[in-house]
Amino acid sequence: xxxxxxxxxxxxxxxxxxxxxxxxxxxxxxxxxxxxxxxxxxxxxxxxxxxxxxxxxxxxxxxxxxxxxxxxxxxxxxxxxxxxxxxxxxxxxxxxxxxxxxxxxxxxxxxxxxxxxxxxxxxxxxxxxxxxxxxxxxxxxxxxxxxxxxxxxxxxxxxxxxxxxxxxxxxxxxxxxxxxxxxxxxxxxxxxxxxxxxxxxxxxxxxxxxxxxxxxxxxxxxxxxxxxxxxxxxxxxxxxxxxxxxxxxxxxxxxxxxxxxxxxxxxxxxxxxxxxxxxxxxxxxxxxxxxxxxxxxxxxxxxxxxxxxxxxxxxxxxxxxxxxxxxxxxxxxxxxxxxxxxxxxxxxxxxxxxxxxxxxxxxxxxxxxxxxxxxxxxxxxxxxxxxxxxxxxxxxxxxxxxxxxxxxxxxxxxxxxxxxxxxxxxxxxxxxxxxxxxxxxxxxxxxxxxxxxxxxxxxxxxxxxxxxxxx
Amino acid sequence: xxxxxxxxxxxxxxxxxxxxxxxxxxxxxxxxxxxxxxxxxxxxxxxxxxxxxxxxxxxxxxxxxxxxxxxxxxxxxxxxxxxxxxxxxxxxxxxxxxxxxxxxxxxxxxxxxxxxxxxxxxxxxxxxxxxxxxxxxxxxxxxxxxxxxxxxxxxxxxxxxxxxxxxxxxxxxxxxxxxxxxxxxxxxxxxxxxxxxxxxxxxxxxxxxxxxxxxxxxxxxxxxxx
Ligand code: SF4
Numbered sequence: 001x002x003x004x005x006x007x008x009x010x011x012x013x014x015x016x017x018x019x020x021x022x023x024x025x026x027x028x029x030x031x032x033x034x035x036x037x038x039x040x041x042x043x044x045x046x047x048x049x050x051x052x053x054x055x056x057x058x059x060x061x062x063x064x065x066x067x068x069x070x071x072x073x074x075x076x077x078x079x080x081x082x083x084x085x086x087x088x089x090x091x092x093x094x095x096x097x098x099x100x101x102x103x104x105x106x107x108x109x110x111x112x113x114x115x116x117x118x119x120x121x122x123x124x125x126x127x128x129x130x131x132x133x134x135x136x137x138x139x140x141x142x143x144x145x146x147x148x149x150x151x152x153x154x155x156x157x158x159x160x161x162x163x164x165x166x167x168x169x170x171x172x173x174x175x176x177x178x179x180x181x182x183x184x185x186x187x188x189x190x191x192x193x194x195x196x197x198x199x200x201x202x203x204x205x206x207x208x209x210x211x212x213x214x215x216x217x218x219x220x221x222x223x224x225x226x227x228x229x230x231x232x233x234x235x236x237x238x239x240x241x242x243x244x245x246x247x248x249x250x251x252x253x254x255x256x257x258x259x260x261x262x263x264x265x266x267x268x269x270x271x272x273x274x275x276x277x278x279x280x281x282x283x284x285x286x287x288x289x290x291x292x293x294x295x296x297x298x299x300x301x302x303x304x305x306x307x308x309x310x311x312x313x314x315x316x317x318x319x320x321x322x323x324x325x326x327x328x329x330x331x332x333x334x335x336x337x338x339x340x341x342x343x344x345x346x347x348x349x350x351x352x353x354x355x356x357x358x359x360x361x362x363x364x365x366x367x368x369x370x371x372x373x374x375x376x377x378x379x380x381x382x383x384x385x386x387x388x389x390x391x392x393x394x395x396x397x398x399x400x401x402x403x404x405x406x407x408x409x410x411x412x413x414x415x416x417x418x419x420x421x422x423x424x425x426x427x428x429x430x431x432x433x434x435x436x437x438x439x440x441x442x443x444x445x446x447x448x449x450x451x452x453x454x455x456x457x458x459x460x461x462x463x464x465x466x467x468x469x470x471x
Numbered sequence: 472x473x474x475x476x477x478x479x480x481x482x483x484x485x486x487x488x489x490x491x492x493x494x495x496x497x498x499x500x501x502x503x504x505x506x507x508x509x510x511x512x513x514x515x516x517x518x519x520x521x522x523x524x525x526x527x528x529x530x531x532x533x534x535x536x537x538x539x540x541x542x543x544x545x546x547x548x549x550x551x552x553x554x555x556x557x558x559x560x561x562x563x564x565x566x567x568x569x570x571x572x573x574x575x576x577x578x579x580x581x582x583x584x585x586x587x588x589x590x591x592x593x594x595x596x597x598x599x600x601x602x603x604x605x606x607x608x609x610x611x612x613x614x615x616x617x618x619x620x621x622x623x624x625x626x627x628x629x630x631x632x633x634x635x636x637x638x639x640x641x642x643x644x645x646x647x648x649x650x651x652x653x654x655x656x657x658x659x660x661x662x663x664x665x666x667x668x669x670x671x672x673x674x675x676x677x678x679x680x681x682x683x684x685x686x687x688x689x690x691x692x693x694x695x696x697x
Contacts, residue, residue: 413521
């Protein structure tokens with residue numbers, strides 16, 4: 001008999017019952033909220049006279065709209081101030097813990113959940129943001145949800161859901177020098193497509209994933225949703241347990257050992273059955289960049305951009321629209337595409353290891369004239385750690401702006417935006433039209449070290465040569 | 472049509488009886504004129520640009536639907552079916568493949584609902600988007616690529632064409648022709664049985680939620696032996 005996947009075990013442990021709709025009512029162990037998608041949910045609760053069922057299982061932070069330059073209150077932008085005040089009021093009224101501006105624990109919700117020890121293996125996690133899949137790096141089931149579902153979780157601590165199929169994605173072998181988790185996930189999405197994961201949970205494994213740090217695993221799981229998979233996860237192992245130990249909300253003393261035993265029991269059995277299995281050779285992955293308007297429109301830095309006529313009829317129309325928006329010439333080399341803006345940040349790549357790698361690559365160099373470059377740490381605690389290590393100085397000396405924590409130019413709901421048709425080399429996760437605040441702005445996704453190489457040379461550059469050519 | 476309205480029903484806070492699914496809002500059919508929005512992979516950023524997510528109520532979302540596709544940065548209108556007076560008053564939206572992909576923002580179905588749309592017919596839908604539509608009582612129903620193509624050209628030729636989407640029969644009728652609709656079972660049941668208000672359904676089980684929570688070690692601080 002075949003064994004069970006983590007997905008199956010964690011799902012089963014959280015089933016409340018079957019609903020008349022045919023869906024399953026599933027208990028949510030940890031609910032994270034932020035200022036943008038929660039106010040409407042609280043409004044609906046009030047309109048319907050409902051209460052928050054388990055206020056201690058919801059934690060709030062602010063990230064999407066917070067300015068990263070001047071965080072003094074009231075915020076300059078009235079709407080941002082209104083959202084912030086609404087969250088403060090809702091947290092107070094319903095008895096929910098809030099990490100507000102100035103709190104050492106404030107930051108992008110998918111950075112601070114893990115960082116504070118709230119995110120743990122074997123849990124179910126929900127948050128009104130599609131990149132909630134990030135938390136799956138810890139071996140939990142983590143779903144992005146909409147505002148009505150936030151209302152559901154607040155009122156009932158549960159969600160109505162249907163089961164997913166589970167696809168195992170093995171990344172085996174050794175990654176080349178300067179090849180990062182971001183390159184791996186872009187290669188996976190390129191291979192399986194932006195719709196390939198619909199109806200699936202992605203379980204990532206294989207020797208390359210096993211060797212990754214928690215922060216790298218988070219970058220991978222983060223972008224599961226860009227491949228159409230609502231959740232992605234990695235089985236918990238010693239790397240996971242070591243990361244969690246000693247954090248503010250992690251189990252303490254004897255409880256930690258009992259927790260580890262439980263967490264181990266939730267991992268997929270070695271003989272677990274999967275709906276399908278996909279293999280990727282780690283050694284084949286180059287530094288990746290996107291050339292279009294979906295994260296699946298990606299190539300290696302040493303490749304040429306595809307010609308629409310060489311693509312399947314399904315992909316062709318999308319490619320034509322992408323080329324019209326991007327103003328790039330089909331068939332050209334990926335290397336050498338000029339950029340105007342460089343952004344290091346977002347819940348994909350704004351953790352301390354990302355900033356360390358980027359700082360090491362930029363040390364002693366200068367951002368190209370005419371390029372606007374900024375680094376936005378994922379959380380207050382990442383910011384303070386980076387400053388303690390002197391990374392902020394390295395970035396500033398190179399010509400990067402050093403900002404306070406938030407989502408910033410990942411979705412440009414704060415003052416950090418592209419202008420006009422600017423091209424941005426970005427370590428974020430979405431290159432959709434208009435995503436970075438200008439309807440005509442253009443986004444090229446890549447790893448933080450690739451952003452550094454592009455910022456310094458003013459054009460897309462192979463980071464392997466960039467680093468090796470260094471004095 | 473009240474069933475598609477996002478406004479709470481007056482009985483919602485009127486005591487325990489209103490919190491059970493005994494008071495269903497069944498949706499059996501939607502009929503009216505249609506409006507086509509062509510293109511595959513229309514993501515939620517295109518349905519509602521992120522800058523409108525800053526508003527803390529959904530009230531004005533209808534005005535912002537497809538905003539950047541409809542207007543230049545200067546405010547000058549572009550060619551878009553949502554700007555075309557011939558489609559005014561349409562209640563059925565016709566789309567192509569993977570509609571609503573991208574961010575899970577519920578502002579997208581809210582924008583569509585509040586611009587008067589009561590049902591969406593397409594080749595395929597992104598999962599989260601379709602789920603977000605269902606909980607607002609907006610059916611997302613599927614036809615083949617060929618059928619969608621034919622339907623779009625018929626509507627473009629005659630925007631006053633009446634279309635009837637019958638959920639009960641899983642059919643779409645237009646111009647005397649009846650097509651079979653694909654509707655995922657969960658969506659179909661929720662809408663036709665009036666159980667799409669998931670909050671009410673689940674609130675009825677709050678005791679079972681507590682029982683499930685009591686069995687999870689992490690919700691009791693990993694007390695006792697594992
Ligand atoms: S960084 Fe970007 S993707 Fe991540 S939570 Fe913020 S807006 Fe969403």
